Amino acid sequence: MEELRVTGQRLRAFRIGAGLSAEDLADKLRVSRATIYRLESAGVARLDMVRRIADLLNVSIAALLGSEVEYIKTALVYFERLRQIEAQVDWSFVAFGPVSYLLTSDEYDIMLRQSLLDRIPASEPDPAGARTAIRKLMRILASRKHDFSQRRPRISNLLSISDLREFARWGLSGPDDYRPGHTAFADAARRELELIIRLIEHPPLGIQIGVSREYLPTTSFNILRGPAETTVTVSPFRLGPRPNVRQGVATISAARDAVRLYSELADDLWSTAAMGREAADLLRKEVLAASG
Numbered sequence: 001m002e003e004l005r006v007t008g009q010r011l012r013a014f015r016i017g018a019g020l021s022a023e024d025l026a027d028k029l030r031v032s033r034a035t036i037y038r039l040e041s042a043g044v045a046r047l048d049m050v051r052r053i054a055d056l057l058n059v060s061i062a063a064l065l066g067s068e069v070e071y072i073k074t075a076l077v078y079f080e081r082l083r084q085i086e087a088q089v090d091w092s093f094v095a096f097g098p099v100s101y102l103l104t105s106d107e108y109d110i111m112l113r114q115s116l117l118d119r120i121p122a123s124e125p126d127p128a129g130a131r132t133a134i135r136k137l138m139r140i141l142a143s144r145k146h147d148f149s150q151r152r153p154r155i156s157n158l159l160s161i162s163d164l165r166e167f168a169r170w171g172l173s174g175p176d177d178y179r180p181g182h183t184a185f186a187d188a189a190r191r192e193l194e195l196i197i198r199l200i201e202h203p204p205l206g207i208q209i210g211v212s213r214e215y216l217p218t219t220s221f222n223i224l225r226g227p228a229e230t231t232v233t234v235s236p237f238r239l240g241p242r243p244n245v246r247q248g249v250a251t252i253s254a255a256r257d258a259v260r261l262y263s264e265l266a267d268d269l270w271s272t273a274a275m276g277r278e279a280a281d282l283l284r285k286e287v288l289a290a291s292g
Helices: 002-017 023-029 033-044 048-057 061-065 073-085 107-116 127-151 163-171 182-199 257-272 274-288
Strands: 069-072 092-096 154-160 207-211 219-224 230-235 249-253
Touching: 002 033, 002 048, 002 249, 023 048, 023 207, 061 257, 069 073, 073 127, 073 219, 073 230, 073 249, 092 257, 107 127, 107 182, 154 163, 154 257, 163 182, 163 207, 163 230, 163 274, 182 207, 182 274, 207 274, 219 257, 230 257
Parallel strands: 092 154, 154 207
Antiparallel strands: 069 249, 092 219, 219 230, 230 249
């Protein structure tokens, strides 16, 4: 009964989001206003009514029923699922800083592995287990790169200039974690940025990189389009500056609403991004030069 009642709560939220009053929705469904209030308080039990409401409010049945979303609380599971999905897609949009992992160099892997090991807290009750998890994660990431190099699906990668500035100055360490011994990683970060500039100026077939002056959303997201369906992943797990593979909850969904809303967000962000020579000059002048 609780699950049924929650569908009524979702109905109310979607109705309000669509800008409809209870009376408006009742008119469109050709039912009484009292019926709408009852559905919102007790839930929608009949499947034919669920379909009618979903179509009218332009949401999926799954969204109305609260299904079609994977909730993932470990980086290992998330990146393995991402690898599985990537293996089936022919295009992906990546809002992920400082650059899509699939486009990074082998040197980046060395930097990332060391940074993850450095970030194991002293209070970690099982440091050996944490190191093992990092080794497993790096194997998964290596498999992602290998699969990408074999298949070469198209990628549109949106970068944030603020992320790139931080990366140029500190590498994968944040200012709070930076230590003198990390100078080599800062130098490696500059080489990675030079690689990004080359990819922008001379993009391989199917690779597009845009640079945004705006701050990207605090969680990364991917839109992955395959022949059968389009999937959206949203993740707090970071492989960029101040990497995080320890805490958070990621989501994976093929629900129509998720795909539509994140596609609209991607279009908005992409429409204002610098491309080509403009983007390369921006990185040289405002990132590399500014970092010294």
